[in-house]
Amino acid sequence: MEQLHIIGSDRPLKGEMVISGAKNAALPIMCAALLSDETLHLSNVPMLRDVATTCRLLADMGAKIEQDGVSQIDICCKEINDFRAKYDLVKTMRASILVLGPMLARFGQAQVSLPGGCAIGSRPVDLHIKGLQAMGADICIEHGYIKAKADRLKGCRFVMDAVTVTGTENLMMAAALADGETVLENAAMEPEVSDLGECLIKMGAEITGLGTPTLRIKGKEKLHGTRHAIIADRIEAGTFLCALAMTRGQLLLKNAAPHTMDAVLDKLTEAGMVIECGKDWIAADMQHRPNAVNIHTAPYPAFPTDMQAQFMAMNCIANGASTITENIFENRFMHIPELNRMGADIMFNGKTATVKGVSKLSGAKVMATDLRASASLVIAGLVADGTTIVDRIYHLDRGYEHIETKLGNVGAEIKRVKGG
Ligand code: EPZ
Numbered sequence: 124m125e126q127l128h129i130i131g132s133d134r135p136l137k138g139e140m141v142i143s144g145a146k147n148a149a150l151p152i153m154c155a156a157l158l159s160d161e162t163l164h165l166s167n168v169p170m171l172r173d174v175a176t177t178c179r180l181l182a183d184m185g186a187k188i189e190q191d192g193v194s195q196i197d198i199c200c201k202e203i204n205d206f207r208a209k210y211d212l213v214k215t216m217r218a219s220i221l222v223l224g225p226m227l228a229r230f231g232q233a234q235v236s237l238p239g240g241c242a243i244g245s246r247p248v249d250l251h252i253k254g255l256q257a258m259g260a261d262i263c264i265e266h267g268y269i270k271a272k273a274d275r276l277k278g279c280r281f282v283m284d285a286v287t288v289t290g291t292e293n294l295m296m297a298a299a300l301a302d303g304e305t306v307l308e309n310a311a312m313e314p315e316v317s318d319l320g321e322c323l324i325k326m327g328a329e330i331t332g333l334g335t336p337t338l339r340i341k342g343k344e345k346l347h348g349t350r351h352a353i354i355a356d357r358i359e360a361g362t363f364l365c366a367l368a369m370t371r372g373q374l375l376l377k378n379a380a381p382h383t384m385d386a387v388l389d390k391l392t393e394a395g396m397v398i399e400c401g402k403d404w405i406a407a408d409m410q411h412r413p414n415a416v417n418i419h420t421a422p423y424p425a426f427p428t429d430m431q432a433q434f435m436a437m438n439c440i441a442n443g444a445s446t447i448t449e450n451i452f453e454n455r456f457m458h459i460p461e462l463n464r465m466g467a468d469i470m471f472n473g474k475t476a477t478v479k480g481v482s483k484l485s486g487a488k489v490m491a492t493d494l495r496a497s498a499s500l501v502i503a504g505l506v507a508d509g510t511t512i513v514d515r516i517y518h519l520d521r522g523y524e525h526i527e528t529k530l531g532n533v534g535a536e537i538k539r540v541k542g543g
Contacts, residue, residue, distance in 0.1 A: 124542035127513045127527060129504030129535070131486050135372025135409075136505075138533035142360045142379045143169040143524045144194065144353030147429075148315035150218045151292040152322050152351060153177045156186065156198035157225035158299060159326055161348030165196045167378075168353050172521045176216045180208055184222075199348075203230065210236035210267060216521075217241055220248055223269060224293035227260055228300040233271045237264065242493040244452040250287050254294040257281045258301055278303030278342050286311050286422040291338070292319050299328040301342035310338045313423040314383035318354040325349040355380035358429045358495075359523060360405065361387040365433040366502040366530065368394050368413045369440055374533060376405040386426040390416050394437065413437055415445035415480050422451075432458045432499035438478040439467035440506060447476045458496035461489040465500075465507050486511040491518040498523065505535050514542065 144167035154177070156163040168174060170192065178188050178196070185204040190196040206226055213219040217238040226233035238246060252262055252269065258276040262269060278301045283290060291311040296319070298305035310316070312334050320333040326349050329341035360379045367374050368391060381388065381400035388398055388405075394413040399406045415438050420428040428451040438445045439462055449455045456476060459469045464487045468479040486509030491497030497519040504511030513519070516539070519526060527537045 124514060125516050126540050126542045127501060127516050127519070127537060128540050129486070129501060129511045129513070129537045131484070131504055131507035131509060131511065132536060134370070134534055136367050136370045136374055136533045136535065137372045139375045139377060140363055140529050140533060141377050142355045145169070145315055145318070145356035145358070146171055146173055146522045147288070147313070148318040149174055149353045150177055151221050151289065151296070151315070151319045152353065153181065153196070153198060154221040154225055155296055155319060155322055155326070156181065157200045157203065157222060158229055158296060159346040159348055160201040162197050162199040163326075163348055164350040165198070166194060166350070166352045168194050168196045169356065169524045170194065171524055172517065173216050173218065176212060177218070180212050180219055180222065183209070183212070206230055206232050206234060208235040213238050217246055218289060220251060221289055221293055223251060223271065224255065224297035227255060227271045227273055228276055228297040231273050231275070233269070235269045237267050237269060242457060243455040248290070250283055250285060250290040251293045254281045254283070254290065255297060258297060258305065276301035278305040278340070280306040280308065282308040283310060288313050288316060291316050295320060295330065295338060295340060296323065298340035298342060299323050299330070299346060303342055305340045305342065307338040307340070308336065310336055311422060312336060314354055314357060314380065322349065322351040325351060354383070355403070357383045357387070358427065360384065361430045362433050362498050362502065362523070363529070364391055364396070364405070364407055365430070365437045366505055367407055367409050368396055368437045369502055369506045371409045371411065372534070373408045376407070377403070379403055379405045381405050386424060387430055390418065390426065390434065394441065413441040415441035415443035415478065417445050418447045420448065420450050428452060428455060429495050431455060432495040433502060435459070435469070435476065435478060436462060436499040436503040438480060439469065439503060440482070440484060441480040444477065444479045447478065448474050450474060457492040458499045461496070461500055462503055464489060465503055465511065483508055485509060488512040488514065491515045494518050494522045501526065501537070505530070
């Protein structure tokens with residue numbers, strides 16, 4: 124198994140980093156290609172494991188996919204002949220559930236393996252199912268599969284019990300081809316949901332309310348192909364800024380989307396970072412040890428759960444004590460024991476962790492458990508004494524494009540090694 128070897132140092136990070144397209148926008152938008160028999164031309168697509176998995180999932184159904192292997196992917200779902208998303212792929216990527224809505228809306232049938240839980244929580248999909256049933260779908264769960272049928276989905280008003288990102292995305296895609304208008308209340312407002320909505324509108328969908336808790340979608344008979352550039356990854360950008368907060372120095376992030384990062388940039392400013400933003404760039408300067416900051420995760424526009432582990436790492440070496448409350452997922456603290464092995468002083472009880480800042484971490488062999496936990500271990504390794512070896516970095520490769528190259532280009536000593 125591959126590992127990352129990180130040699131910690133006091134050297135500040137300095138230089139420019141180009142932010143990739145957002146994984147959590149690319150995945151639903153790739154699945155939106157199922158809604159049309161014309162080609163979806165996507166640019167600024169991050170070349171990640173999850174993107175490759177989604178390509179395989181769609182190709183297994185009959186989609187024709189062309190990619191330049193850098194950042195362009197063309198997807199044509201004119202000849203879909205298999206309406207199943209099989210367990211062996213779905214179990215590696217929960218976001219496979221995003222084929223359910225579009226497949227049901229366009230073809231009237233879909234069989235999607237239940238994704239099952241993952242390291243950070245049980246990850247139910249009951250709201251995806253309830254919403255499609257409210258649109259008239261006939262759905263049963265058999266042998267671990269969601270089996271769905273519908274002559275034609277009908278628009279309806281559906282109030283989501285919980286704010287669910289992929290639930291909102293699945294239902295918005297389904298509603299785009301339904302008969303009549305659908306109103307989704309308590310919808311997710313994440314920028315990735317809005318980016319999917321913008322792409323659907325370019326495909327001919329009629330959607331209003333993007334970025335608000337109420338989405339109105341007027342169903343169409345047919346959607347056409349289009350060209351779309353994936354929005355910048357606010358979580359990748361936030362991860363690199365947390366690294367800067369820990370190492371000090373100056374970074375210029377290009378191809379970024381600062382307007383989607385208010386909660387994160389506010390917290391970094393509170394930690395003592397000086398930040399200047401333009402339309403698509405962020406200039407950040409950190410001259411001293413970060414101040415500890417308290418974090419409460421919540422749906423957008425509040426502080427994102429996907430940045431919780433990275434701020435935990437920053438708080439480990441910050442001035443003072445802090446509390447971090449994880450309100451979205453029930454098991455998203457698995458980075459704590461690994462950070463404590465590096466000399467951090469973190470205790471947690473239920474949803475809240477208390478972090479006492481220490482002056483120095485020490486390098487250790489640590490294990491990645493999930494995507495963002497892996498990122499927190501990498502950035503902790505940048506400032507730890509000695510070498511940190513992060514194992515099971517396939518988790519990291521799901522959501523970060525060439526992380527060791529990008530960090531190496533701004534002064535980190537980090538290399539990918541074929542594991543022992
Ligand atoms: C998306 O997951 C993201 N993944 C996650 O990013 C992100 O952490 C999460 O949203 C929250 O922002 C993608 O977009 C591919 P949810 P999702 O449905 O949609 C409950 C990463 O690191 N819920 O918004 O699966 C659920 O239990 C990943 O990039 C139900 O109860 O998350 C959770 O408590 C990790 N029933 C809450 O809603 C449902 O039917 C939010 O989950 C669906 C969700």
